[in-house]
Amino acid sequence: MVLPAAILFDLDDTLISAHLHPREAWTNALRTLDGGLPDTPSVEKAAVEIHDAARWFWSDPERHRIGRLDILTARKTILTKAFAKIGWTADADLVDRIGRHFTEQRRRDTKLFPDAVETLEGLIDRGVRLGLITNGNAIEQRAKVERFDLARHFIHVQIEGEVGFGKPEERAYAHALDKLGTTVEETWIIGDNLDWEVVVPQRLGFYAIWRDPIGNGLPAGTHAKPDRIVTRLAELLDA
Ligand SMILES: [Mg+2]
Known part of the structure; x- marks a missing residue:
C-alpha cells in the first residue's frame, strides 16, 4: 500500500x-488520600464504582461533549454519582481532592x-x-x-x-x-x-x-x- x-x-x-487503565488511575488517586476516606467500602471497591459512574457519564455523546470541555465539573458529577452508590457523603472538599489527585495521576501516566x-x-x-x-x-x-x-x-x-x-x-x-x-x-x-x-x-x-x-x-x-x-x-x- x-x-x-x-x-x-x-x-x-x-x-x-x-486515558488507558482508568480503574487503576482512580484506585491510585484514592490511595494518595491515605486515611482521608471513610473505612468502607475498600479503595478498590470504591474505584470500581467511580469507574462505572465514569463509563455511564462518558457514554452519552452530548454529555461527553460538554464534559470534555469542562473536565472538573464532569469529574464532580461522576464522583457525586459514585458516592451516592457507595454511601459516602458528597463533601465538596473530598470530591475536589479526589478529582485533583485523579487529574495529577493522569498527568503522570500520560x-x-x-x-x-x-x-x-x-x-x-x-x-x-x-x-x-x-x-x-x-x-x-x-x-x-x-x-x-x-x-x-x-x-x-x-x-x-x-x-x-x-x-x-x-x-x-x-x-x-x-x-x-x-x-x-x-x-x-x-x-x-x-x-x-x-x-x-x-x-x-x-x-x-x-x-x-x-x-x-x-x-x-x-x-x-x-x-x-x-x-x-x-x-x-x-x-
Ligand atoms: Mg483518542
Missing part, C-alpha cells in the same frame, strides 16, 4: 497514552507512545503532510501538545476548545482538510475512537485506521469496520 498525501492524527490514546516521534518523522521524510485533530478543552489539550513538543511535526493543529467545534462534526474534518490542502480521497485518518476516527470519517470518504494501542481488538458488538487496524504506530511506515 502506498502512503497517502496526508494523514490526520488523533492525540489522546493515539500519539499519547492519556506518555508519548515510544514509536510516536519516529513514526511522525518517518512519514514527514516520505512527504506525507500531517495534521493533528483533537477533542477537548483548549488549555488542557494545548498543554499536552506543548509538553510533548508535537506542533513541530504538524502542518495544522486543531483543538476543539480553540476552534469551537470537534469530531464527529463534519466541519471539524472539513476544516482540517482545508488547512492541509488535500482532498478526502488522498487523506487517511487514524485514532482510537471508533465513531470519531472510523465510522464518521469513512462516511465522509476517508481511509480510516483504528488505533488499538493495547491490542485488545475490536470491541464485541461494534458495527465499525476500520480499513486497517494498527497496534504499533510504526506499522504506518510499513505502508
Whole structure:
C-alpha cells in the first residue's frame, strides 16, 4: 500500500497514552488520600464504582461533549454519582481532592507512545503532510501538545476548545482538510475512537485506521469496520 498525501492524527490514546487503565488511575488517586476516606467500602471497591459512574457519564455523546470541555465539573458529577452508590457523603472538599489527585495521576501516566516521534518523522521524510485533530478543552489539550513538543511535526493543529467545534462534526474534518490542502480521497485518518476516527470519517470518504494501542481488538458488538487496524504506530511506515 502506498502512503497517502496526508494523514490526520488523533492525540489522546493515539500519539499519547492519556486515558488507558482508568480503574487503576482512580484506585491510585484514592490511595494518595491515605486515611482521608471513610473505612468502607475498600479503595478498590470504591474505584470500581467511580469507574462505572465514569463509563455511564462518558457514554452519552452530548454529555461527553460538554464534559470534555469542562473536565472538573464532569469529574464532580461522576464522583457525586459514585458516592451516592457507595454511601459516602458528597463533601465538596473530598470530591475536589479526589478529582485533583485523579487529574495529577493522569498527568503522570500520560506518555508519548515510544514509536510516536519516529513514526511522525518517518512519514514527514516520505512527504506525507500531517495534521493533528483533537477533542477537548483548549488549555488542557494545548498543554499536552506543548509538553510533548508535537506542533513541530504538524502542518495544522486543531483543538476543539480553540476552534469551537470537534469530531464527529463534519466541519471539524472539513476544516482540517482545508488547512492541509488535500482532498478526502488522498487523506487517511487514524485514532482510537471508533465513531470519531472510523465510522464518521469513512462516511465522509476517508481511509480510516483504528488505533488499538493495547491490542485488545475490536470491541464485541461494534458495527465499525476500520480499513486497517494498527497496534504499533510504526506499522504506518510499513505502508
Ligand atoms: Mg483518542
